Amino acid sequence: MSAFQGTSNYIASNDLQLAVNAAIALEKPLLIKGEPGTGKTMLAEELASSLNVELIPWHIKSTTKAQQGLYEYDAVSRLRDSQLGNEKVNDISNYIIKGKLWHAFTADNRPVLLIDEIDKADIEFPNDLLLELDKMEFFVYETQEKVIAKQRPIIIITSNNEKELPDAFLRRCFFHYINFPEKEEMQAIVDVHFPKIKQTLLDEALALFFDLREMPGLKKKPSTSELIDWLKLLLAEDISEEILHETRQKKVIPPLHGALLKNEQDVHLFEKLAFMHQRHR
Structure with a gap:
């Protein structure tokens, strides 16, 4: 064998x-x-x-x-x-x-x-x-x-x-x-599902995704399968890398976040942290 x-x-x-x-x-x-x-x-x-x-x-x-x-x-x-x-x-x-x-x-x-x-x-x-x-x-x-x-x-x-x-x-x-995949391994996994995805879009999406996973107090961290779902939606809705970059810079909730955050506590936590970030700018 x-x-x-x-x-x-x-x-x-x-x-x-x-x-x-x-x-x-x-x-x-x-x-x-x-x-x-x-x-x-x-x-x-x-x-x-x-x-x-x-x-x-x-x-x-x-x-x-x-x-x-x-x-x-x-x-x-x-x-x-x-x-x-x-x-x-x-x-x-x-x-x-x-x-x-x-x-x-x-x-x-x-x-x-x-x-x-x-x-x-x-x-x-x-x-x-x-x-x-x-x-x-x-x-x-x-x-x-x-x-x-x-x-x-x-x-x-x-x-x-x-x-x-x-x-x-x-x-x-x-x-x-x-173990949860590192960014390089995640890139390889995504390439299997979306071989033609624009690298600049993927870079922004992965950066946002890993930022989200590292957020303290998150009840359920988004998984690989949820990342795949999210990327599929981003492509379907033609969300640009500029929008993702701006989202990350302003620390506001990501577009189509329902694919990544699966309970109201995590959504509220993200909104609260985003509000605090805006106040301290």
Whole structure:
């Protein structure tokens, strides 16, 4: 298997490339943390694309249980079918709903399994998966069968750090934190999305964007994905670099700021700081 080096759609830092390839070599899940919007989920998508293998995404919610990743037994449907006299009820396997791990374990070719935003689930969720991720097998009690992985899938686990993960789980993972891109790396990321953008416009936009991120007291810093959205709007509305330069000089709120600032507290904070700046000029 060739080493992952990023793709034409995804700029991966050297450290991230090393982490991905180390996790694959060690056959350990890769636990990826970082600010929302730094491309954690997209990493799994682009890794699967670069390896030309299937991506099996499991998006975690607050109500998700580990058992759902293995299988679920649909007792309600079986009861209904028995009341209707349906012959399906004689075979309990008709009511076993296969989960994402089951699909990953039985795939003919080694897939990429994405367990996305694992920190959204309750604190026991990661521990409830330890045995299955370690042994690459699980038992289906209803049918008395053992599901054993044909090969160990490449597992990418993402977390937004909403809650701490158990130590026992962390020990079994290879860990990488995606640092927020520096200006040069951000330039490369933008070039992928907007190869024809005017450099003078981009310079002003990036300067404004990084100024905004460094603003003290900001509740939610704008992310890479929000920068991309903002640039798309700037181009659509034909906002000039002169307007952005003037905005930065006067420290007033940026045009189309709704793409960057996502709550009223941050908008009010910016307006307050801009007002104070104007008073002290």
